[in-house]
Amino acid sequence: MAEKVRIAVDAMGGDHAPLEIVRGAVEAVSERDRIEVILVGLSEQVEAELAKYTYPKGRIQVVHASEVIATEEPPVMAIRKKKNSSIVVAMNMVKNGEADAFVSAGSSGAILVGGQLIVGRIKGIERPPLAPLIPTSKGVSLLIDCGANVDARPSHLVQFAKMGSIYMENVIGKKNPTVAIVNIGAEEEKGNALVKDTFPLLKNCSDINFIGSIEAREIPNGYADVIVCEAFVGNVILKLYEGVGSVFKTMLMQGLMSTTRSKIGALLVKPAVKKTLKSFDASEYGGAPLLGLKGLVVKTHGSSKAKEIKNSIIQCITFKEQQINEKIKKNLIQDEV
Amino acid sequence: MAEKVRIAVDAMGGDHAPLEIVRGAVEAVSERDRIEVILVGLSEQVEAELAKYTYPKGRIQVVHASEVIATEEPPVMAIRKKKNSSIVVAMNMVKNGEADAFVSAGSSGAILVGGQLIVGRIKGIERPPLAPLIPTSKGVSLLIDCGANVDARPSHLVQFAKMGSIYMENVIGKKNPTVAIVNIGAEEEKGNALVKDTFPLLKNCSDINFIGSIEAREIPNGYADVIVCEAFVGNVILKLYEGVGSVFKTMLMQGLMSTTRSKIGALLVKPAVKKTLKSFDASEYGGAPLLGLKGLVVKTHGSSKAKEIKNSIIQCITFKEQQINEKIKKNLIQDEV
Numbered sequence: 173m174a175e176k177v178r179i180a181v182d183a184m185g186g187d188h189a190p191l192e193i194v195r196g197a198v199e200a201v202s203e204r205d206r207i208e209v210i211l212v213g214l215s216e217q218v219e220a221e222l223a224k225y226t227y228p229k230g231r232i233q234v235v236h237a238s239e240v241i242a243t244e245e246p247p248v249m250a251i252r253k254k255k256n257s258s259i260v261v262a263m264n265m266v267k268n269g270e271a272d273a274f275v276s277a278g279s280s281g282a283i284l285v286g287g288q289l290i291v292g293r294i295k296g297i298e299r300p301p302l303a304p305l306i307p308t309s310k311g312v313s314l315l316i317d318c319g320a321n322v323d324a325r326p327s328h329l330v331q332f333a334k335m336g337s338i339y340m341e342n343v344i345g346k347k348n349p350t351v352a353i354v355n356i357g358a359e360e361e362k363g364n365a366l367v368k369d370t371f372p373l374l375k376n377c378s379d380i381n382f383i384g385s386i387e388a389r390e391i392p393n394g395y396a397d398v399i400v401c402e403a404f405v406g407n408v409i410l411k412l413y414e415g416v417g418s419v420f421k422t423m424l425m426q427g428l429m430s431t432t433r434s435k436i437g438a439l440l441v442k443p444a445v446k447k448t449l450k451s452f453d454a455s456e457y458g459g460a461p462l463l464g465l466k467g468l469v470v471k472t473h474g475s476s477k478a479k480e481i482k483n484s485i486i487q488c489i490t491f492k493e494q495q496i497n498e499k500i501k502k503n504l505i506q507d508e509v
Numbered sequence: 510m511a512e513k514v515r516i517a518v519d520a521m522g523g524d525h526a527p528l529e530i531v532r533g534a535v536e537a538v539s540e541r542d543r544i545e546v547i548l549v550g551l552s553e554q555v556e557a558e559l560a561k562y563t564y565p566k567g568r569i570q571v572v573h574a575s576e577v578i579a580t581e582e583p584p585v586m587a588i589r590k591k592k593n594s595s596i597v598v599a600m601n602m603v604k605n606g607e608a609d610a611f612v613s614a615g616s617s618g619a620i621l622v623g624g625q626l627i628v629g630r631i632k633g634i635e636r637p638p639l640a641p642l643i644p645t646s647k648g649v650s651l652l653i654d655c656g657a658n659v660d661a662r663p664s665h666l667v668q669f670a671k672m673g674s675i676y677m678e679n680v681i682g683k684k685n686p687t688v689a690i691v692n693i694g695a696e697e698e699k700g701n702a703l704v705k706d707t708f709p710l711l712k713n714c715s716d717i718n719f720i721g722s723i724e725a726r727e728i729p730n731g732y733a734d735v736i737v738c739e740a741f742v743g744n745v746i747l748k749l750y751e752g753v754g755s756v757f758k759t760m761l762m763q764g765l766m767s768t769t770r771s772k773i774g775a776l777l778v779k780p781a782v783k784k785t786l787k788s789f790d791a792s793e794y795g796g797a798p799l800l801g802l803k804g805l806v807v808k809t810h811g812s813s814k815a816k817e818i819k820n821s822i823i824q825c826i827t828f829k830e831q832q833i834n835e836k837i838k839k840n841l842i843q844d845e846v
Contacts, residue, residue, distance in 0.1 A: 405741070416729050
């Protein structure tokens with residue numbers, strides 16, 4: 173029988189905690205045999221929620237954490253001071269081997285800081301990137317880095333390209349994934365100083381399938397599987413993706429409701445339009461891993477509901493099964509010694 | 510009677526030259542009395558196109574330019590070597606006061622380089638930004654800078670904010686336009702080094718309506734009228750806007766055609782959906798001015814058709830009428846002396 177995967181889940185993180193988080197945990201253990209969830213948070217609240225459901229007992233455990241880190245708190249301070257927060261308690265469980273992974277919809281900043289300070293980087297990894305999947309017309313691409321550590325160096329971007337390739341190949345199942353660097357033109361001589369310095373380094377990597385520059389226009393077409401950029405640019409791409417999609421949806425709905433004729437038509441097109449919009453919704457694709465740490469940390473969207481929490485929890489099975497961290501150590505670190 | 514506005518138009522620039530360019534010029538002079546167009550390019554081709562139309566003679570003139578700069582040519586070399594190209598000939602007309610403005614759908618790089626080398630910067634302007642209007646759910650915002658000069662300094666961004674405010678207020682008619690800087694969080698302490706250094710400078714500008722940071726997610730909502738960023742980030746925003754919009758449209762159309770039911774509904778919703786998609790189409794809003802030059806240079810999309818060319822030409826009237834360059838000189842340069 174396959175090994176169990178123990179996942180600590182931040183029961184207090186995100187806009188819909190603990191309600192949707194608890195429901196997501198229940199759905200995850202009901203759907204997959206191999207998962208054990210440890211819900212970390214204010215135990216009274218969490219247990220009250222949990223009492224609403226029927227689920228395989230013994231596969232969800234509650235661990236008390238008396239503090240909560242709010243989204244707007246300065247992350248470094250929060251991680252250092254709030255030793256009993258759900259994020260710090262859960263990350264310590266990952267560090268001590270009591271959990272294989274940690275999933276949270278809480279403060280991005282605190283998760284990024286905690287990942288580095290508590291779970292710790294794999295030796296040789298200069299900077300752990302946050303790597304969400306974004307929907308494209310062909311499926312999904314990995315956008316790496318969207319974290320909080322801006323002003324990256326070329327060597328960081330090279331590590332991102334390698335870690336992203338390993339993740340895309342082993343977790344998402346894309347063989348020999350294509351890698352491109354975000355640029356403002358297709359030619360090698362284009363770009364800012366960082367891109368110009370990074371381009372030849374990527375070109376010389378024998379262990380990735382580097383296909384050159386990608387202009388932002390081509391990202392939604394699925395032109396590359398792994399999209400490398402520094403965190404400021406990645407953050408802009410990720411959030412603009414959400415923003416344009418959301419405004420587009422709202423305006424489309426208003427358009428459909430604008431005339432009697434279109435209202436009648438709207439009833440007929442609704443199922444098809446809904447399906448289309450859904451396939452382009454980032455929340456369908458689970459959380460974003462923080463790669464290069466000694467354990468797995470997954471950040472899901474602050475607005476996550478049960479389904480996204482469930483997907484993020486289930487995602488952790490493949491990560492462990494495919495021994496992503498071992499592959500990162502082997503492929504990246506030996507390279508560089 | 511109001512003064513004439515003489516606009517040199519690159520008859521050879523863009524994917525649909527000279528056909529759509531000539532048509533756009535004819536439509537512009539037919540629609541507005543004050544415009545005189547000088548079509549610059551291979552005169553035989555241009556005159557053959559022009560012969561197809563009826564228009565007020567004497568208000569369109571053809572000036573021969575024997576060379577054409579292609580999009581893929583290295584811009585600095587192209588501007589220096591091709592003295593008889595439509596871009597160089599037309600820019601010299603602006604420089605020598607034979608034209609008030611230049612409109613081109615040709616090579617962005619060549620237009621940016623030519624603008625600086627031939628037309629020249631207003632004394633004291635450190636870097637001329639390219640500033641397109643982008644559609645939002647509330648109307649339009651000015652995205653400044655989307656040019657080719659990356660790795661900007663804080664003082665550049667401050668000038669962008671001021672020039673963008675003048676343009677938005679006087680050309681677009683937005684009183685006291687709000688200004689925000691693109692950032693990865695709302696708080697002042699967030700951002701990369703450039704944004705952190707620029708933020709306090711913008712905060713201290715008494716002549717702009719600075720409202721702080723804008724996250725990319727809020728751009729399509731029209732959260733700010735003038736969106737300040739360095740060119741690499743601006744380019745990513747502009748192109749991703751186009752890319753997400755275009756993939757969304759394609760997927761929506763596929764969705765509408767996917768079932769018999771939705772096909773019938775599609776016939777009914779088509780006019781309303783078309784109107785919605787159109788309001789979110791950047792090409793509706795004319796070209797992007799290259800601000801801070803001694804004359805007006807407007808870059809329109811390479812795929813521009815007659816309508817966009819016409820809109821870009823008409824836009825030049827307001828620019829001249831509102832004496833934008835004089836206002837830039839007065840507001841920016843005296844400030845800094």
